[in-house]
Amino acid sequence: MSDLTPLRDLLDHHVVGHDEAKAALLLALITREHIYVEGPPGTAKTRLAEVAAKGSELDFFFYQLHRDTRLAELVGDIVLERRKVKTEGTASGTAGEAERIHQRIEPGGLLTAEVAVLDDISRAPGEALNVLLRILNERRFGAEPIPLMAAIATGNPMDDEYYNEPLDPANLDRFALQLRVSGLIQSGVDEAKTLIDRFASGSVVEQPDPEPVTDRTTLDALNRRMYEVEVGAAVRAALLDVLRTLVLEFECNETNSLLTDRTFLVKAIKILRGAALLAGRDAVNLEDLAALSWMTTFRVPPEAHEALPRIIGRVSRQIQAV
């Protein structure tokens, strides 16, 4: 059994619906990958991340990005350091004093957090966004590694570009997992009723603080276990066939997609292992390939992304037939 069942139960207890987002969030925590969630305001994006962080006793950093976001608010204060240095006499003969001047940042915010929620990431001005994305990518600041396990970034749908250019796909590539969510009420699913009933019953505090149900040690152990999950030849062949289909049939190339070797040949293995682990297995099977859909959302053209479940189904049947 997966050790994250308590955390999943906790998420279910605090947030109604959004199965996909919950699964992807747990996957992000196990695989230590960042996740980007796009959806309209008020769809529990932030709440999910907060419950997950508090439920696992992780240092949590929440930041709402806005047009005037300052770098210091994200990473900490800028410090100018001066150190006295002796200098030898100069040509003019007088020995002098000198100062070595060094600029650094006193880490705070994102640099000390284990789980970070970056709300409305595309609203950040270029300056802050550049530094932010660099930190997420390198997972270190200067020479120092940072404790960040996963960042959860949220954004509003792309057609809302009145104030900002949409994030460049190359920037979105920093987030291995990418998904779209929609509101329960707007999409009219059954959970919408549950949601309303829950608040109508009057017995529920609107946003109760979750109790911790797991901790960093457990997450670290899971992360280590993930690397031991078996990825068999059949799964690898299926993954490759899916990718081949995207390249050859859907014409995904360097101009319209971000089908990089790092993401789809290295990180994909990690994601598949994480998915198997979440399902409580020691080996990846063909069902886990469905997790690939969380990787392609903004990396391939929409028609290719929409076709992915179909492609995976076809490829799986072929592999099983052999």
Added chain:
Amino acid sequence: MTRPAPDRRIADLAGTFVELRTALGRVLVGQDESATGLTLALLAEQHAYLEGPPGCGKSELAAALAALSGARTHTLVFHRDIRETDLLGDVLLSRHRHRGHERLRRELIPGPLLQAEIALLEDLPRSPGEALGPLLRILAERNALGQPLPLESAVATGPLEQVEAPIDPLEPGQLDRFAVQLRLTGLLTGGLFDEAAVLLERGAARESSRTAVRSTATPRAAVMSSATRKAAQRAAAALKVEPRTIDAYHRLLDRLRLRSADESASGDRLMSDRSFSSAALRLVRAHAFLRGAPAAAPRDLGAIRYMVAHRLPDEVQEDFDHILEELLGDPPNVTMTETGAQMPGAQSQGDDSDGAAAASPASDSWIDDQADLPAPPTLFGKPPPPAQVDPLLRALVGRIERGRIDPDTDPGGQPRGYRPLRDLDELIDADLIEALLFAEGRLPGAPRTFERKRKSAGGAVAVLRDISASMAGRLTVWSSQVVLGILRVAARRRMRVGYVEFHHRALPHQVGGRLLHRSYSRLAEQAGQAKAVGQTNYEAPLRTALEGLRGGSGRNRHIVLLTDGLPIIGDTTVRRERQLARRLGVALHTVFLGNGDCPPVLDDISLETGGLRFYGRPLTGGGLRLEER
């Protein structure tokens, strides 16, 4: 100490570098060429530039070279905030009291980069100009702050040209500082699925994945000592070059020059004296040394192929092996792979990488093409019949470039000068000394801080195409061509595009609910399928396009209206749309096709919004000529 058997010792030295080359070849799957190129660069003490799509292993390969060679290494990840002090070292501000006054002097303490034997410069093109200039000078002169550097090779990595929009690509003159230039192919996008399968298998090995996740942590033991490395470099540099090799080299250069002049696509390529004299011959010697040869023979000219990525037009590069083979009258494989005796298994790897080289240009040629007007790419299906759309596209490109050339002030841009500090938060961008004096209250006024500017990113162009009944036949084919031409122009600049066909109604082709997007090939497909029906209405399509452009920002926004007739339906003067376009700063370009008289409203539209006016006249031979009205 080498007296008893100098040849033996030379052979040993060459052997260690062959070992390096073999170990390097194992680092990445299917990137054998690059491993050889990097080995030669280090042996010849030349700088190397590695480019490729994101996530293809550039950094990993460079880091492996550093680790395997045992050289003192410093890695610098470039970003737009990198400063002179990150490159050179900390600032030392010295104060000397002298007869009652104080003299302040600013000096630099040499930083780790200046003490490195191998410098890894990751994402070099992200560097702002103010840091890049001094760095490239230091690399070329191998001398900084008045001292010679221990630097042997700098290995820089960068993205493929034009793939990542926010980066200004390095100029050929800057790239020329890197003698060795290598292009890596993505396994997936390059269609190298067998190699991709090998990589997947590697990643799937239990527990090994930790190293595969992020390359930098990979521990690799050095295969040689510093003394060996340096001795080999000296020995390789001292190798004789046979006279017939020099002769062949002259002939090779002649041919390359001739071929490059032939190609209309030559663009801004550069064959500089600096690279093709000393650097090239060092590489040729290194090639011979690695082969274990006593002197550089003509076939060692194969080393030149690792230099050409940004120095020769793409077509000539692809043909390089063939040109050399013709010249030497030898079999085609003139590279390392011939020395099978020294490198077991090298032969088959060599074949793989040849496949890689052949496969890579096909995938991205239509966007990377330097030609002003490339031949219609296969992506767009069968080539259309002749229409001379060049004048329109050239003029349009001119307008688009004009919008891009003037950079806007943008906090995410590159430093292009100084301005006074306006906000304490900008202290991070301020001149260090002045910031300090300011903090101490000793500076009258505010410290200088970088003024960052960026070229208007991307921009957008919407094409409105008349498909009313009168556009049937040849006009449909021609307007398809115009649309495809505009799509190519937009694609090369990563501009967002919108495509609206119209008759009495506007029929926008949206992707993901948006009018403006970057699905170029999808629109290209649409443009080829247009059918002519209905009557003409200018108002509806203009309104649709302006609504689409309204949300975006930036100055570089264009609408191209393609039509052959007078508007019959809707507001025929499109008064409100003209007003809106002026307010949004959108340029409305109009193209009138056919033999009839151009409706005056088209002239008004263009004149008011600063757009171009074009006229497409059918030629007697069946073609179409576009001229300015």
